[in-house]
Amino acid sequence: MLTARDLDWIPDKWWGLVTGETKRNNTPHRLNRRVFEVCVCRQLVQELKSADICVPGGDSYSDTHAQLLPMEKCTETQAEYGGLVGLPVEGKSFVGHLQTRLKEVADSVDRGYMANSYFTITNDRPVLTKMVKKPL
Secondary structure, three states, rough: OOHHHHOOOHHHHHHHHHHHHOOOOOOOOOOOOOHHHHHHHHHHHHHHOOOOHHHHHHHHOOOHHHHHOHHHHHHHHHHHHHHHOOOOOHHHHHHHHHHHHHHHHHHHHHHHHOOOEEEEEEEEEEEEOOOOOOOO
């Protein structure tokens, strides 16, 4: 029999999806198994990323550093890679390219925000409202 304490690790945003309950103080009688499994995997990924959890001996399976290219190989192939992806590879020109692209996107957003019915400015602050759900 599950208790609320057994499930106290579930993030609040997942609680309703996993248990079907709206309040955490209600002991769930059922769990949505598929959502629970996704929640467990998601939580494990978060814990592994933050090093709050580990897999003993997990480092013996593969060395991610062995999969990285040596710096010499990166230097040799960076011009070819830059050509393939359409990016400059020199430091200043790369930063300049990104700044230009960011300005283009910002200008595009500035030009189009008036047509966005979900965007308003209230009390000098931008506000995005929820989109209306389309009927099935």
